[in-house]
Amino acid sequence: MKIEQYLSQLLYRYQCVTVPGFGAFLTEFQSAQLDESSHSFYPPKKLISFNPYLKNNDGLLANHLAQAEKMSYEIAVNAIQNEVSHWKTKIQEFGYFSIKNIGEFSLNAEKNLVFVPVDQINYLKESFGLSSFVSPSVKREVYKELVETIEEKAPIALTPERRRKFSALKYAAIFTISLGLMGVVGYKLYENYLNQIEQETLIVQSNVQKKINQKIQEATFFIDNPLPSVTLTVASEKRPYHVVAGAFRLESNAENAYNSLLKLGFKAKRLPPNKHGLHPVLYGSYTSYSEARQAMNDIQKLDNKDAWLLIQE
Structure with missing residues (x-):
């Protein structure tokens, strides 16, 4: 019985899936990546690794197989053992074998298992529907250098002003000075008015505060129903x-x-x-x-x- 599809289903949900008698597949979160050289963007994903020392049966894969195939737990354990025996035979005869949608195993010079995971499948559920993409580099035109070049080449002509326009400028200056003097006088009057209003407001506020203090000193407070005491509890730290x-x-x-x-x-x-x-x-x-x-x-x-x-x- 092929168990590849059941391994894939469990890797979406768990961080460790053990194949009894063979080893455990572990997943680790990797954040989104950017390859600046190729302008490629990669979504967050789970990295799959293999630990050959975790061989004890934790019941996860066998229970999942038994429920999916509607068989007993003991039969599911035997099916897993048969599949593991088939894997070991293939690695001994051919030197490599692959598990669909998970990765490929091979033997190195020291006869140790070497695992290479597939990179076409993302086992992170939160990244469902996200795929890598390539964005072309943004071309920015340097307008500043163009403006500086134009300013260097463009001549600046200075034309002397004719004397006949002096009379008009003189009258315009006198009119402007008159407006400025009127504005200063008006601003002083408005400022004095504001100061007077502020002083009257302070007097009224002072009288009101005195009456409030007098009422507070004469008042007597009774608390018929005191609030119950509050007990704070600190949640224990989870260690899953x-x-x-x-x-x-x-x-x-x-x-x-x-x-x-x-x-x-x-x-x-x-x-x-x-x-x-x-x-x-x-x-x-x-x-x-x-x-x-x-x-x-x-x-x-x-x-x-x-x-x-x-x-x-």
Whole structure:
């Protein structure tokens, strides 16, 4: 049974989709990009990467396959195992194989898996309908240089004014000075009028304020129904990203693992049993994906290479 389409459906909704016995596909948000050399614009998208060390079955892919194909959970797990066996056979015989709409796998010189994701599909739901486009460069004409060139070449002619126009200019100047003097006198009268109105307004406001103060001093206040006290509560910080040490069928095994992590200094936690009856034990919980991813990488290097990331929406 082909499981490529079900992997693609889950990558739109989740940041980590594990294929049991093979590895996990991880998605990471990338903001919009601009390539200045080619004048190309690219919308935001999800970058797909592959982690071969996350092989434990978290039930996500198997449950989705069982619901889509209307089969039992056990049959879905067997179908995934058969498909993984087919992938491993192809990589051993041909040295490469591809998963439709996800990417291509190949073996390098050290016989390690190398994953190259496809770039034609954007798994970010918020970017649905957006595609990359190329915008030609904007050509701007330099008008300033053209104007400066014209000014340098254009001659400026100075024509002396004839003396007969002096009389008209003289009378125009006298008329202008007269208007200026009338304006100054009028402005002084208007300013004195405004000052008088402002002084009368201040006197009235002062009398009103005195009466208000007198009424306040004579008044007596009674509060029959005081307001109830307000209690402020601070919402606890959400930590939806968990680094999982393991999920155990027996609760006693989960408790032993939990106590061992506490002794090692981890802020270990236990989650309630999931719908498969497994008891998850956590190294710790985190508020951001990047912080949880870094903690998982450190734990895989120092303590447990099979530690994996659980995201609770």
